[in-house]
Amino acid sequence: MSLLRAATRRGKRTLIAAVCAVTIAAGTGGWAAGSAQTAVTGPPPGAAAWRADHSLGVPLPDPATAQPARVARFFAALTGAQRHLLAARHPLTVGNLGGAPIALRYEANSRALAAERDRQLARASDPAGTLQDHQAARKAAARCAGLLAPGRQILAFDPRGRGQIAEVHGDLTAARRTAVVVPGSDIDLATFDRAKDPYGTPTGMARALRGRMAADAPGTRTAVIAWAGYTTPVGLGPDAATGRLAEAGAPRLTRFLSGLAADRIPAPALLCHSYGSVVCGLAAPHLGRTLRDLVVFGSPGMRVDSAAALHTGARVWAARNATDWIGNVPNVELFGLGHGEDPTDPAFGARRVSAVRADGHTGYLAPGTDSLRNFAAIALGRYAAVS
Structure with missing residues (x-):
C-alpha cells in the first residue's frame, strides 16, 4: 500500500510539473533562445602552445587528458x-x-x-x-x-565566456580540514564576490564558512575553496530547469577535486548550493575518495531518486529553510525539465540538516544561522554537533 501511495504521489507531482512546463512555455511563446548559455568545456586557452613546447626536452602532460x-x-x-x-x-x-x-x-x-x-x-x-x-x-x-x-589566492582562472574562477581561503597545503563551495545560478567572474547579497556568492559563503570553522576549532588548520569553475545558468530560464550545463560542469568539478587529491589535500566536504547541487549530483558517482561529505542546500534536486543512487561513499546531507522559494518548485524530472526528488525529503535518504534560522534562498551561510553552524561542524568532522 505504501508503494502505491508513493507512486500516486510521484504521478501527481509529474502532472503538476507537466502543467507548469506547458504554462511557462505557452506564456512566453516558448523558451527564449537568448537566455541559453554556451558551456565552457575542455582545457583553458593556451593548451595548444603548451603541447607544442619542447623546451624542456620532454613532452609536457596534455592538459586535456593527463590525469x-x-x-x-x-x-x-x-x-x-x-x-x-x-x-x-x-x-x-x-x-x-x-x-x-x-x-x-x-x-x-x-x-x-x-x-x-x-x-x-x-x-x-x-x-x-x-x-x-x-x-x-x-x-x-x-x-x-x-x-x-x-x-588573494587564485587556484583557477579561465577568462572564456563569462569567466570562471576558484579562490582559496586559508592555507590549503597545511590544512587538516577542507571544504569546497559550489554555487548555483548567476555566478561568474563578475558576480563571484559581489557586494550585493554577499552570502549568495562563492566568496561570501567560503569566507563565512571558514570563519565559523576557525571560531569553532581554533586549533585546527582549515581551508575553504570557492569554486565557480563551470558555466552557470542565468536567471530562471531553460538552463536552470535542465541538466545541460550541469552535465558540462560535472566533469570539470571531478577533475578539480582529483587535482586536489593529487596534491595530497585532505578530502573536502563539498557544499553545493541551488543549481550547484545538480552539478554535484552528476559528479558524485565519479568522485571516489576525493570526497568526504556532500552537503546540498536550497537544492532543486540532484537528478537521482535517492541518496543511494548517487553511488558515493561520502555522507550525504541536505538542508532547506521554510522561506526558500526553491521549495515551491516541483521535484520531478519530465522531458528533461526538472531535477528529480527533493533531497530534504526523508524518503530520499540524506541526513537532514537544520536551517531554521536561514532566510530565503541565499541566506544559508549568513552569520548567526544554524545552517552555517551545522555546515561548519560537518566540514570539521564533528558530526555529533550537527542538528
Missing part, C-alpha cells in the same frame, strides 16, 4: 627554475592544471589575471570599440585588479 596524479609526478621531477619558467610561458595552462603545485598555480594565475587586466584596459581605449564596449572592458579590468589584491 592529475601524472601531472603531479611531472612537476615533482622538475627543478624550481623549470617550474617557474613554465608558469611564466603558459600561465593559463599551469594555473588550471590539476596536480600542479598549489603555490605555482597561484603564481600562474596572478600572471594570467594581470595579462587579462591589461588586455581589457587596451580594449577600454580602443577607438574601434563603442562606449558600451569601453565601459564593459573597464569593469572587467577592475574585476581582474581586485582579484590581484595582496593576499
Whole structure:
C-alpha cells in the first residue's frame, strides 16, 4: 500500500510539473533562445602552445587528458627554475592544471589575471570599440585588479565566456580540514564576490564558512575553496530547469577535486548550493575518495531518486529553510525539465540538516544561522554537533 501511495504521489507531482512546463512555455511563446548559455568545456586557452613546447626536452602532460596524479609526478621531477619558467610561458595552462603545485598555480594565475587586466584596459581605449564596449572592458579590468589584491589566492582562472574562477581561503597545503563551495545560478567572474547579497556568492559563503570553522576549532588548520569553475545558468530560464550545463560542469568539478587529491589535500566536504547541487549530483558517482561529505542546500534536486543512487561513499546531507522559494518548485524530472526528488525529503535518504534560522534562498551561510553552524561542524568532522 505504501508503494502505491508513493507512486500516486510521484504521478501527481509529474502532472503538476507537466502543467507548469506547458504554462511557462505557452506564456512566453516558448523558451527564449537568448537566455541559453554556451558551456565552457575542455582545457583553458593556451593548451595548444603548451603541447607544442619542447623546451624542456620532454613532452609536457596534455592538459586535456593527463590525469592529475601524472601531472603531479611531472612537476615533482622538475627543478624550481623549470617550474617557474613554465608558469611564466603558459600561465593559463599551469594555473588550471590539476596536480600542479598549489603555490605555482597561484603564481600562474596572478600572471594570467594581470595579462587579462591589461588586455581589457587596451580594449577600454580602443577607438574601434563603442562606449558600451569601453565601459564593459573597464569593469572587467577592475574585476581582474581586485582579484590581484595582496593576499588573494587564485587556484583557477579561465577568462572564456563569462569567466570562471576558484579562490582559496586559508592555507590549503597545511590544512587538516577542507571544504569546497559550489554555487548555483548567476555566478561568474563578475558576480563571484559581489557586494550585493554577499552570502549568495562563492566568496561570501567560503569566507563565512571558514570563519565559523576557525571560531569553532581554533586549533585546527582549515581551508575553504570557492569554486565557480563551470558555466552557470542565468536567471530562471531553460538552463536552470535542465541538466545541460550541469552535465558540462560535472566533469570539470571531478577533475578539480582529483587535482586536489593529487596534491595530497585532505578530502573536502563539498557544499553545493541551488543549481550547484545538480552539478554535484552528476559528479558524485565519479568522485571516489576525493570526497568526504556532500552537503546540498536550497537544492532543486540532484537528478537521482535517492541518496543511494548517487553511488558515493561520502555522507550525504541536505538542508532547506521554510522561506526558500526553491521549495515551491516541483521535484520531478519530465522531458528533461526538472531535477528529480527533493533531497530534504526523508524518503530520499540524506541526513537532514537544520536551517531554521536561514532566510530565503541565499541566506544559508549568513552569520548567526544554524545552517552555517551545522555546515561548519560537518566540514570539521564533528558530526555529533550537527542538528
